[in-house]
Amino acid sequence: MSEADAFYITTPIYYVNDVPHLGHAYTTIACDALARFMRLDGKRVMFLTGTDEHGQKVEKSAQAAGEEPQAFTDRVSRRFRDLTVKLGATNDDFIRTTEPRHTRASQAIWKALVAAGDIYLGSYAGWYSVRDEAFFAESELSKGEGGTRCAPSGAPVEWVEEPSYFFRLSRWQQPLLDLYARQPDFILPESRRNEVVSFVKSGLQDLSVSRTSFAWGVPVPNDADHIMYVWLDALTNYITAAGYPDTDCDIYRTFWPADVHMVGKDILRFHAVYWPAFLMAAGVAPPGRVFAHGWWTVEGQKMSKSLRNVVEPFHLVDTYGLDQVRYFLLREVPFGNDGDFSQAALIGRVNSDLANDFGNLAQRTLSMIHNNCAAAMPEPGPLGDDDEALLAGAHGMLGDIRAMMARQAIHEALARIWTEIRAANGYVDRQAPWALRKSDPDRMATVLHVLAEVIRHVAILAQPVVPLAAGRILDQLAVPADARDFRALGAAGMLAPGTPLPKPEGVFPRHVAAGAAKAS
Numbered sequence: 001m002s003e004a005d006a007f008y009i010t011t012p013i014y015y016v017n018d019v020p021h022l023g024h025a026y027t028t029i030a031c032d033a034l035a036r037f038m039r040l041d042g043k044r045v046m047f048l049t050g051t052d053e054h055g056q057k058v059e060k061s062a063q064a065a066g067e068e069p070q071a072f073t074d075r076v077s078r079r080f081r082d083l084t085v086k087l088g089a090t091n092d093d094f095i096r097t098t099e100p101r102h103t104r105a106s107q108a109i110w111k112a113l114v115a116a117g118d119i120y121l122g123s124y125a126g127w128y129s130v131r132d133e134a135f136f137a138e139s140e141l142s143k144g145e146g147g148t149r150c151a152p153s154g155a156p157v158e159w160v161e162e163p164s165y166f167f168r169l170s171r172w173q174q175p176l177l178d179l180y181a182r183q184p185d186f187i188l189p190e191s192r193r194n195e196v197v198s199f200v201k202s203g204l205q206d207l208s209v210s211r212t213s214f215a216w217g218v219p220v221p222n223d224a225d226h227i228m229y230v231w232l233d234a235l236t237n238y239i240t241a242a243g244y245p246d247t248d249c250d251i252y253r254t255f256w257p258a259d260v261h262m263v264g265k266d267i268l269r270f271h272a273v274y275w276p277a278f279l280m281a282a283g284v285a286p287p288g289r290v291f292a293h294g295w296w297t298v299e300g301q302k303m304s305k306s307l308r309n310v311v312e313p314f315h316l317v318d319t320y321g322l323d324q325v326r327y328f329l330l331r332e333v334p335f336g337n338d339g340d341f342s343q344a345a346l347i348g349r350v351n352s353d354l355a356n357d358f359g360n361l362a363q364r365t366l367s368m369i370h371n372n373c374a375a376a377m378p379e380p381g382p383l384g385d386d387d388e389a390l391l392a393g394a395h396g397m398l399g400d401i402r403a404m405m406a407r408q409a410i411h412e413a414l415a416r417i418w419t420e421i422r423a424a425n426g427y428v429d430r431q432a433p434w435a436l437r438k439s440d441p442d443r444m445a446t447v448l449h450v451l452a453e454v455i456r457h458v459a460i461l462a463q464p465v466v467p468l469a470a471g472r473i474l475d476q477l478a479v480p481a482d483a484r485d486f487r488a489l490g491a492a493g494m495l496a497p498g499t500p501l502p503k504p505e506g507v508f509p510r511h512v513a514a515g516a517a518k519a520s
C-alpha cells in the first residue's frame with residue numbers, strides 16, 4: 001500500500017452517458033468521508049474521482065444527443081464535476097479518460113502487457129452488453145421479454161464478431177488466488193470476497209481487450225484498426241492520476257499502490273479480478289483493497305428512468321441539506337449492504353439523529369452556557385463518577401472509530417459517535433444543570449464544561465460526515481481552526497475557561513415534510 005503516512009482512495013470513474021444520480025453521489029460521499037477522516041488523522045491523502053468517457057455506450061449516447069463525442073463528454077463530465085462540489089467532496093484530482101495524460105498511461109500499460117507476452121491477436125465472436133460494457137458467455141445469459149437474451153444485470157446483449165486482441169487472463173488465475181490469500185482483506189466485505197474467489201477458482205477465460213467496430217476509445221499502439229476495450233482504458237485511470245508511466249515521480253512513489261478502490265457491487269469483478277491481473281502482468285503492484293458497497297433502491301424499487309424514480313442528487317441536497325444527505329446515506333445502511341431510499345426514512349433520520357440527538361445536545365448545552373455563564377467557557381471543579389464515565393466514553397471514541405474506518409465500517413463509526421451523544425443527553429437529564437443554577441453554580445459549571453468537552457469530541461469526529469454542521473458547532477465552542485484534527489482530541493485543556501463564546505444557534509433544524517406543516 002501507499003507509504004505508511006499516505007492514503008490513496010478512489011471512486012469509480014462515472015460513465016458520462018447520462019447525468020449523475022443517487023448511486024454516483026453515494027460512492028463519492030463515502031469516499032469523501034474516508035478521505036476527510038484520514039486527513040484529520042494526520043495522513044497525506046490523495047482522493048481521486050472522475051469520468052469514464054470512452055466506449056460504445058458513451059458514443060451511442062452522444063449520437064442520440066446529436067453531438068460530437070468530445071463535446072458531449074465535455075458537457076456531461078462538467079455535470080459530474082459540479083456534483084463533487086455540491087456534495088462537498090474534497091477530491092484532490094478529477095480525471096477524465098479523454099485527457100492526454102490518460103491516453104499516455106493507457107498506451108503505456110498496453111505496451112507493458114505486450115512486452116510481458118500477455119496480449120495476442122485473435123478474433124472475438126460472442127455476446128456483448130453495451131450497457132455493462134462487458135462480454136458474456138452464453139451460459140451467463142437469461143431470456144428476457146420477447147425471447148431476447150439478457151446479461152445478468154438485465155441489460156440486452158448483442159452478437160459481436162470482430163478481430164480482437166486478447167489478454168491472457170487464464171494465466172493469472174493462480175497469481176490472483178495467491179493475492180487473495182496473501183491479502184485476506186483485498187476484497188471487502190467478506191461475502192463479496194468469497195464470491196470472487198469462487199469465480200476465479202472456477203477458471204478464467206482470456207479476455208477480449210480491443211474493439212474494431214467503432215472508434216471512440218484510446219488507439220491501440222501500433223495497430224490503428226483497434227481501440228482499447230473501455231474497461232482496460234478506464235481501470236488505468238487509477239495509475240494515470242498517480243503519474244504512471246513515470247513510476248519515479250513523487251506522487252507515484254507516495255501513493256501507489258492505492259489503499260482503497262471503492263466500487264459498487266456490480267463492478268467488483270472488473271476491479272478485483274481483471275485489474276490486479278492487468279497490473280501484475282504489467283509489473284505494477286496491485287492495490288491494497290477493493291471495497292464493494294451495496295445498491296440503493298428507491299421506495300422499494302430499482303432506480304430507473306422508465307419508472308421515473310431516479311433520485312437527482314442536486315435537488316436532494318437543495319431540499320434536505322448537504323450534511324443531512326451525507327449523514328442519511330452513510331448511517332441508514334451498514335456500508336456494504338443494499339439500502340432502500342425513501343423520503344420518510346431520510347426525514348426520520350434528520351429529525352431523530354440530527355435534530356433531536358446531536359442538535360439538541362449542542363443547542364441546550366451552548367444556550368445554558370450562554371445564559372448562565374456570561375457567554376464564556378465555564379470553569380470545571382472536581383469531577384465525580386458520572387462525569388468521569390461520560391468523559392471516558394468520549395476519549396475512547398477515536399481508538400474505536402479508527403479501527404472501524406480502517407475497514408470502511410462508516411455506519412459503525414457513526415453509531416459509536418451517536419452512542420456518545422445519547423449518553424451525553426442522558427447525563428444532561430440526570431445532572432439537570434438548569435436546577436443547579438441556583439443551588440450549586442460551581443457544580444453547574446462543571447457539568448456544562450464536561451458537556452462542552454464531550455461535544456468538542458463528537459463534533460471533531462463527526463466532521464468527515466457532517467462537515468458543515470460540525471464546523472459550526474466547533475465555531476460556537478470557539479475551537480480554533482488548527483485545533484480541529486484528531487491530535488487535538490487527546491490534548492488536555494483545549495476548552496480554556498473564560499474563553500468568550502459566540503451566541504449559539506441551532507445547526508440541525510427539524511425537517512417538516514412538505515404539506516405536513518399545514519396539516520398539523
Ligand code: MSP
Pocket residue numbers: 011012013014015022023024026027052234235236237262263264265266267294295296297303
Ligand atoms: N464507468 C464504470 C466504472 C469504471 S471504474 C474504472 C461505471 N460507471 S457507472 O457510472 O455506471 O457507475 C458508477 C458507480 O455507481 C458504480 O460503482 C455503481 O455501482 C454505482 N451505482 C450505480 N447505481 C447505483 C445504485 N442504485 N446504488 C448505489 N450505487 C450505484 O460503472
